[in-house]
Amino acid sequence: MRVGRQLPASVRDVPGAGGVRESNAAAVLAAARTDGPLSRAEIARLTGLSMPTVSRQVATLTDLDLLREAPENATGGGIGRPTVPVRLNDDVIAACGVHIGIVTTTYGLTNLSGELLGSERIPTPKGSAAEVLRAIGDEVSTFLAEWPQRRIIGVGLAIGGQVDAERGLLEHEPLDWHGVPAKALLEEVTGLPVHLDGHVPAMATAELLFGVSGRASSSLYFYAREMVGVAIAVDGVLHRGPGQSGSIAHLPIGSDVECDCGRTGCLEATVADRSVVERARRAGVIAGSELSDVVEAAQTDPKAADILAERARALGRAIARTRDLVNPDLVVLGGQAITEAPEYLDTVLDEFAANTVLPGKDLVVMTQFGRNVQAMAACTGLLTQLYDHPLSMLGADSLRD
Ligand SMILES: [Zn+2]
Structure with a gap:
């Protein structure tokens, strides 16, 4: 069953838009998400809303299958009815997500609590942007057909490059995509509303919602795989800038790797998986074309181990430099360049500690999402x-006040 619908343009991406009812509903939902199961009285205390307002919102959100009663968590005194708290309803609504990488495309489905119900990986198809998006849309539709009991509210599309979320357009230099109407194309194939976001901001948002950085007063998210990127959040809010992501792709990192930009020693050209694989092939230490080939060769071949250690040191220096620039309370590392080479994590952290100039070196943590990031x-x-x-996402604008 699919009931996803297009969010009105006036509501999209405007925090607090949609009126008082919408923001009250969002506050009740947020309390249940972060601290549930909760009684209505506890929600009133946490949100500052009145009991009648909380009761109305709980009823509406329960009608929408966002909340459910949790009799299993009921607490009862000796007299009167036991208090039945409410919690997120993880059994009905699900959100689909598609990440298009330069080499690999991943798609999956989560429930409201951010638990991954299933995911699949395919090589990113070849062809024009429209052909690639159509092929991916077909794969995703087949995948979603396996979940007939779920109400799928739409598709989140996360991708590198520069994203114009408002107009649904995409600029992606490594894929050679320019002004691609990615949102409209994927909506046409899947029949679901699509929310387009940059992949690094989306990963940082996942950390804020379901990871460790939600409780930090400021955090820096650092990502590395085929692309590199950072995102900054303060007081739980991600900094988005004027419609585009910042970039650390060409941060000078002191390596001797040549970059497409014409300079030498840029971060992305040095640490990207495909760049590491290319160096290993040229050094004659692998015959394959996968990063896992390099990791495997490194167990016995010191030359392969050197290539991975050099990348780990470049990452450590880049993390130190961005940390010193931003001065966050917490640094979260994500991306397979870091999570798929755990033997080199100590090298990353040692190089970070040797290069950061600020006091405190134990503020770096790993994403808890691993390869599902x-x-x-x-x-x-x-x-x-x-x-x-x-309310507006689920078409409940006209439900009871
Ligand atoms: Zn460069």
Whole structure:
């Protein structure tokens, strides 16, 4: 069953838009998400809303299958009815997410709590942007057909490059996509509303919602795989800038790797998986074309181990430099360049500690999403919209006040 619908343009991406009812509903939902199961009285205390307002919102959100009663968590005194708390309803609504990478495309489905119900990976199809998006849309539709019991609210599309979320357009230099109407194309194939977001902002949002950085007063998210990127959040709010992501792709990192930009020693050209694989092939230490080939060769071949250690040191220096620039309370590392080479994590952290000039070196943590980071991020972009605008997202504008 699919009931996803287009969010009115006036509501999209405007925090607090949609009126008082919408923001009250969002506040009740947020309390249940972060602290549930909760009684209505506890929700009133946490949100500052009146009991009648909380009761109305709980009823509406329960009608929408966003909340459910949790008799299993009921507490009862000796007299009167036991208090039945409410919690997120994880059994009905689901959000799909698609991450298009340069080499690999990942898609998955999460429930409201951000638990990944399933995910799949395919090589990113070849062809024009329209052909690639159509092929991916077909794969995603087949995948979603396996979940007939779920109400799928839409598709979060997370991708590198520069994203114009308002107009649904995409600029992606490595894929050679320019002005691609990615949102409209994927909506046409899947028949679901699509929320487009940059992949690094989406990953940082996933950390804020479901990871460790939600409780930090400021955090820096650092990502590396085929692309590199950072995102900054303060007081739980992601900094988005004027419609585009910042970039650390060409941060000078002191390596001797040549970059397409004409300079030498840029971060992305040095640490990207495909760049590491290319160097290993040229050095004659692998015959294959996968990063896992390099990791495997490194167990016995010191030359392969050197290539991975050099990348780990470049990452450590880049993390130190961005940390010193931003001065966050917490640094979260994500992306397979870091999570799929755990033997080199100590090298990353040692190089970070040797290069950061600020006091305190134990503020770096790993993402808890591991290799699911891309799928989680794509799903979360959509869930964030739902949490912020639950009534308009689910077409409940005309439900009871
Ligand atoms: Zn460069």
